[in-house]
Amino acid sequence: HWPAANGERTAKKNLGAMSVAQQRSLVSQADPAHSVAARCQALGLSRSSFYYQPCGESAYNLDLMRLLDEEFTQHNFKGVLGLRDHLRLAGHAVNAKRVRRLVRLMGHEPVYPKPRLSVPGQGVTPYPYLLRDRPATAPNEVWSTDITYVPMAKGFLYLAAVLDWHSRYVLSWQLSNTLDVGFCLRALADALRVAPAPHIFNSDQGSQFTSLAYEQALLDAGCRISRNGRGRATDNAFIERLWRTVKWEHIYLNPADDGHHLHHQLQAYFAYYNHRRPHQSLGGQTPAQVFAQPSFKQV
Numbered sequence: 001h002w003p004a005a006n007g008e009r010t011a012k013k014n015l016g017a018m019s020v021a022q023q024r025s026l027v028s029q030a031d032p033a034h035s036v037a038a039r040c041q042a043l044g045l046s047r048s049s050f051y052y053q054p055c056g057e058s059a060y061n062l063d064l065m066r067l068l069d070e071e072f073t074q075h076n077f078k079g080v081l082g083l084r085d086h087l088r089l090a091g092h093a094v095n096a097k098r099v100r101r102l103v104r105l106m107g108h109e110p111v112y113p114k115p116r117l118s119v120p121g122q123g124v125t126p127y128p129y130l131l132r133d134r135p136a137t138a139p140n141e142v143w144s145t146d147i148t149y150v151p152m153a154k155g156f157l158y159l160a161a162v163l164d165w166h167s168r169y170v171l172s173w174q175l176s177n178t179l180d181v182g183f184c185l186r187a188l189a190d191a192l193r194v195a196p197a198p199h200i201f202n203s204d205q206g207s208q209f210t211s212l213a214y215e216q217a218l219l220d221a222g223c224r225i226s227r228n229g230r231g232r233a234t235d236n237a238f239i240e241r242l243w244r245t246v247k248w249e250h251i252y253l254n255p256a257d258d259g260h261h262l263h264h265q266l267q268a269y270f271a272y273y274n275h276r277r278p279h280q281s282l283g284g285q286t287p288a289q290v291f292a293q294p295s296f297k298q299v
Helices: 008-017 020-029 036-043 047-051 059-074 080-089 096-106 182-194 212-221 233-251 259-275 287-291
Strands: 142-151 156-164 170-176 200-203 224-227
Touching: 020 036, 059 080, 059 096, 059 142, 059 233, 080 096, 142 182, 142 233, 156 182, 156 233, 156 259, 170 182, 170 259, 182 212, 212 224, 233 259, 259 287
Parallel strands: 142 200, 200 224
Antiparallel strands: 142 156, 156 170
16 A cells, blocks of 8 residues: 555545545655555555646537527526537537537536436435525525636636525635535535534535435535436526626626636636626615625524
C-alpha cells in the first residue's frame, strides 16, 4: 500500500473532497519508488484520468453550447432530438450524437419522468423527496443545491449554489471547470458558515450529491436529506428559477472574458440579487430581508 503523509485512514477520509486535478497533483508528487498504478489506486484515481490531457472545445462547439443552454433554460423539457431540431432550425447541420455529447458535457437533463431502468449504484443510499405538498414556512427550514453550465466568451465553467427555499436567499456559490464533488462540498461548507444547518436539504440525484462525501457532510450537519425524483427538475424548482434569472439577467447579456472575470461578475450579481432585487413572490421584499426573519424551529 502507498503510505499517506498523515496516515492512510485520514487520506482515504479526505478523498471524496478532492478534485481530479488535486488527485493528479498528489500522484505526481508522491514517492516515485511506487508505480503510477499503485499511486492512482491508493487515491481511487483511474490511470486514464491521470494521463488524460483535456483538449478544449472548438469555437463552433462553444457557440452551439451557448445556443443549447439558452434554449434549454427556456424549455427544459426538451431532450436531445428536440435540441437537435432547434439547432437545425437555426441553420446548424448537427446530428443527435453531437448534441448528446455537448448536452452531457453541460450537465443538462430534460424535465420529464423516465423509466426506472436501473437501481442506484453500489454505495448510493436512496432518499425520498420530502417536499411534495410541503411549502417552506421560514428561513433555514429547507435549503437546496444544484449545478449549472455557464458559458463565457471563450470556454465555460460550472456553477454550484446553495439556496434557502423560503427566502430565495443565495447562501453560497462556487465555480469549477470540472463536475467533481469538491466544489459542491466547498459551497456547502460556505453555506454552513453563513447560517445554521437547515431542517431539510434537497438536491437532485447527480453523482456529486449522492456521493458518500456529500451525504456524510449533510448527516454530520444534522440535515434530513431529500432528493428529487429522477428526471424531475421541477422538484427543485426554486433553484431552477435562480438559474434562469441569473442567466437571462446577466450571463447572456454580459459574457465573461475568463474565469476571474466571471467570478467578479457573479459576486456583484448575487449581492444585487440578495440585497437589492425585490421578488413579487416575497411581497416586494428582497431575499435578504426575508432571510433575516426568525429561522425555522422544529416542534
